[in-house]
Amino acid sequence: xxxxxxxxxxxxxxxxxxxxxxxxxxxxxxxxxxxxxxxxxxxxxxxxxxxxxxxxxxxxxxxxxxxxxxxxxxxxxxxxx
Amino acid sequence: xxxxxxxxxxxxxxxxxxxxxxxxxxxxxxxxxxxxxxxxxxxxxxxxxxxxxxxxxxxxxxxxxxxxxxxxxxxxxxxxxxxxxxxxxxxxxxxxxxxxxxxxxxxxxxxxxxxxxxxxxxxxxxxxxxxxxxxxxxxxxxxxxxxxxxxxxxxxxxx
Numbered sequence: 398x399x400x401x402x403x404x405x406x407x408x409x410x411x412x413x414x415x416x417x418x419x420x421x422x423x424x425x426x427x428x429x430x431x432x433x434x435x436x437x438x439x440x441x442x443x444x445x446x447x448x449x450x451x452x453x454x455x456x457x458x459x460x461x462x463x464x465x466x467x468x469x470x471x472x473x474x475x476x477x478x
Numbered sequence: 479x480x481x482x483x484x485x486x487x488x489x490x491x492x493x494x495x496x497x498x499x500x501x502x503x504x505x506x507x508x509x510x511x512x513x514x515x516x517x518x519x520x521x522x523x524x525x526x527x528x529x530x531x532x533x534x535x536x537x538x539x540x541x542x543x544x545x546x547x548x549x550x551x552x553x554x555x556x557x558x559x560x561x562x563x564x565x566x567x568x569x570x571x572x573x574x575x576x577x578x579x580x581x582x583x584x585x586x587x588x589x590x591x592x593x594x595x596x597x598x599x600x601x602x603x604x605x606x607x608x609x610x611x612x613x614x615x616x617x618x619x620x621x622x623x624x625x626x627x628x629x630x631x632x633x634x635x636x637x
Contacts, residue, residue, distance in 0.1 A: 405546060406616035407628030444630065451614070454549040470546055470614070476629035477543065477550075477574055477615030478520050478586045478606060 398423050398465040402434055408448065408473050411441040427452070428459035434471060448473050488562055490571045491554040493547055498573050498584045507569040507591040516598035518606060520586040522579050526619060529627075537622045543576045543585060546614040550574070557608040565601040567592050572605065574615055585617075 400419045409415050419433045427450040435445040449456050451470040452463060463469060490506050500519065507515055522541045528534035558570050571589040579585050588605050592598045609615075620626045 406544060406618070407630050410628065447630065447632070451549055454552050470549065472546065472614050473616065474630040474632065475610065475612065475614055476617045476631055477613050478610050
């Protein structure tokens with residue numbers, strides 16, 4: 398299946414794109430999806446591995462199963478305030 | 479987004495692209511049965527420690543904030559509901575500014591009220607720590623030497 402992962406802040410600037418398209422097996426877990434993104438953009442792999450995945454506007458754990466119709470956001474460490 | 483302000487119940491959260499109108503927020507936590515109003519106003523600071531050398535001080539010219547807006551609002555609402563229950567707050571307001579914020583201006587405002595002062599005073603640091611831990615908002619510092627840097631702390635910031 399195809400999963401679109403949205404990128405933000407330093408991760409977006411480091412990759413010069415606001416989303417990345419990942420081709421993956423059906424029912425991929427959040428942890429595996431993050432690992433796939435890191436392989437796609439090795440120059441930013443450290444920051445990718447520091448990110449949390451959000452699915453449909455909520456953080457999910459590494460074992461959460463992602464489906465193709467989800468909105469996926471890769472959330473770098475936050476720095477509000 | 480800028481929304482008109484009114485007394486919208488015990489919890490009010492907002493993201494705004496312009497200056498935060500603090501006086502307009504004051505009535506939102508008013509209630510005849512509270513004995514304490516407590517406010518925290520976070521402002522943009524000029525001097526920052528270098529991430530490479532904490533002894534080296536960098537001078538920030540301006541800051542820029544961005545958010546995943548829908549999730550930031552839902553995270554603010556979630557932590558706000560948690561705080562109201564945890565500290566028995568009568569009302570809670572959280573507003574974060576996005577976009578360019580000049581040095582010395584408010585970037586985040588949190589206000590709360592409760593029957594007794596201890597609950598409001600205890601709630602403020604808890605809310606700020608939770609905000610810095612989970613709300614998808616990021617700041618980019620632009621230094622006086624022309625360099626810019628996104629702040630992605632390994633651990634939640636302490637100030």
